[in-house]
Amino acid sequence: MRKFHLIATAAFGLEGVVAAELRRMGYEVETENGRVRFCGTMADIARCNLWLRVADRLLIEVGSFKATSFEELFEGVRALPWEEYIPKEGCFPVSGKAVASQLMSVPDCQAITKKAIVERLKQKYPVAWFEEAGETYKLEVGLLKDVATLTLDCSGAGLHRRGYRPLTAQAPLRxxxxxxxxxxxxxxxxxxxxxxxxxxxxxxxxxxxxxxxxxxGLNRTFAAEDWRWMDKDVFRQARAQALExxxxxxxxxxxxxxxxxxxxxxxxxxxxxxxxxxxxxxxxxxxxxxxxxxxxxxxxxxxxxxxxxxxxxxxxxxxxxxxxxxxxxxxxxxxxxxxxxxxxxxxxxxxxxxxxxxxxxxxxxxxxxxxxxxxxxxxxxxxxxxxxx
Missing domain, CATH: 3.40.50.150 (Vaccinia Virus protein VP39)
Incomplete structure (x- = not known):
């Protein structure tokens, strides 16, 4: 069964609460600033999206490596197995952030990451141009202290969007x-x-x-449900179990x-x-x-x-x-x-x-x-x- 390196992101000060949630669900976790790491299957992706009450998002970590130059960033991104995540028709927008790193130009990091992914996918799919007309695979390149981490967003809209609050009052609490x-x-x-x-x-x-x-998350949908390599039964089963x-x-x-x-x-x-x-x-x-x-x-x-x-x-x-x-x-x-x-x-x-x-x-x-x-x-x-x- 395929295992993923997963990250539950959290607002500052709430990492311990998210870690406690995951431990109660039976996962072994590692807590960092703003995130909690753990491993899981497709079924765990569905389960955690549905059940995490305090986390902001659920991400798949595709890879992580040191990058102090744009060349290192390009080569590191290109070496990752993007064909396992992004189909030929997939839309894969890239966002970015950088903290305490030599590569602080976020737009440049995003552009280089996108180019490296395209070059990798060209080895798998014999096309010169990717139309990106299919489902969305939202990616992020994050640089922290010269370490680049590439993630794939499983949640789509933030997990705070339960679906019950279309109306908002002044200064709403998430x-x-x-x-x-x-x-x-x-x-x-x-x-x-x-x-x-x-x-x-x-x-x-x-x-x-x-x-x-x-x-x-029982009454909403998630980005990972649209991915063609995702087993659709895992979300159906997770919702059935949640109802029970x-x-x-x-x-x-x-x-x-x-x-x-x-x-x-x-x-x-x-x-x-x-x-x-x-x-x-x-x-x-x-x-x-x-x-x-x-x-x-x-x-x-x-x-x-x-x-x-x-x-x-x-x-x-x-x-x-x-x-x-x-x-x-x-x-x-x-x-x-x-x-x-x-x-x-x-x-x-x-x-x-x-x-x-x-x-x-x-x-x-x-x-x-x-x-x-x-x-x-x-x-x-x-x-x-x-x-x-």
């Missing part, structure tokens, strides 16, 4: 980051999760997908509230598109009215950051209000992402954990205030220990 926030807070579906500033509903929806064990894996019996307690009824109508539309509308209670409600009799829940939210000068005071006032309201829920964990640098000072308490993350290009911190362990977890652990004895 689905992959929203899923990461839920996973990082270690929420369990048996407990309540509440986003009191839910906007277009991305955090509650991603929580519902996790709680129901719904593959995030859905937990349709679990009762979820997920709440999304906001003060803007217009944006909540978008949240309801998105939840319905994701087929989790019955799992999320969406309500127009100001933060000051946040009340519940439930204990040991989780708050996960993405409040306004106050990026513009006129909004800083409003954001600070909101953070102070959050501190007062959240204090009425002493058994709950509180998890807040913001780019505002003085959040802890305004909120009035240092976080138990902090993690640097990026919301788009904005550098943020994920502030986590851990709640107490529910007593039933300790009782369950004690019972398990006694049964082992």
């Amino acid at each position: 689905e992959t980051l929203a899923a990461a926030l839920v996973l990082l807070c270690r929420w369990h579906p048996d407990r309540t999760l509440w986003d009191p500033m839910c906007g277009s509903g991305t955090i509650p929806i991603e929580a519902a997908l996790i709680g129901r064990n719904i593959a995030p 894996a859905i937990d349709r019996e679990r009762e979820l307690h997920i709440i999304g509230t906001d003060i803007d009824e217009r944006v909540l109508s978008t949240a309801r539309f998105h939840a319905k598109s994701a087929k989790v509308e019955k799992d999320i209670h969406i309500q127009c409600q100001p933060l000051s009215e946040m009340r519940t009799s439930r204990e040991y829940g989780f708050i996960v939210c993405n409040p306004p950051y106050g990026e513009r000068m006129g909004q800083i005071r409003e954001a600070e006032q909101l953070y102070r209000e959050m501190a007062k309201v959240f204090a009425t829920l002493p058994t709950w964990g509180k998890n807040v992402i913001t780019s505002y640098p003085n959040f802890e000072r305004v909120y009035g308490r240092r976080a138990d954990r902090r993690r640097k993350l990026y919301n788009g290009k904005l550098q943020c911190q994920y502030y986590q205030y851990l709640g107490p362990r529910p007593p039933w977890l300790d009782r369950a652990r004690q019972a398990a220990a006694q049964s082992d004895d």
Whole structure:
């Protein structure tokens, strides 16, 4: 069975979350800045595209080599087995990037890579000109510290595009980051999760997908499905297995509230598109009215950051209000992402954990205030220990 060197790319700070996802799926991984490497088959390409919640893309690494001159780049690219990936009619656009390398002209690197691939393919296909009228094989030449890595994009559109969010609110949170926030807070579906500033509903929806064990890519397609050498059955089988894996019996307690009824109508539309509308209670409600009799829940939210000068005071006032309201829920964990640098000072308490993350290009911190362990977890652990004895 053919094995591929695969790369799951990730936003800065989320490589460990992606690596943990892959380990839970049974893969051995190597983590680097912005990417997680592992090996897999065609079936694994289908499975990982469907199931990875936090990764940006899934790539095949075609080859890697040192290149300090354009001649080395050309020869290194030409030596790779492109005929195993690109058919005669295939369209193969080349993008590029370069960091800390002698070859820093990205347009030149792209042009040389394209020319080298064409020269290689001419050895396989007896044509002088490639029309590129067939399916797309999107390639990238990346240079990092004089090492060129050639990759083939299996995903097509980024994995954050689940397919349920055609409408967007102001400053939307990417689905992959929203899923990461839920996973990082270690929420369990048996407990309540509440986003009191839910906007277009991305955090509650991603929580519902996790709680129901719904593959995030179940309702979209991927670039690799169009490739003629790809076994079409692997995606069909992966989707069938994903449908069987859905937990349709679990009762979820997920709440999304906001003060803007217009944006909540978008949240309801998105939840319905994701087929989790019955799992999320969406309500127009100001933060000051946040009340519940439930204990040991989780708050996960993405409040306004106050990026513009006129909004800083409003954001600070909101953070102070959050501190007062959240204090009425002493058994709950509180998890807040913001780019505002003085959040802890305004909120009035240092976080138990902090993690640097990026919301788009904005550098943020994920502030986590851990709640107490529910007593039933300790009782369950004690019972398990006694049964082992």
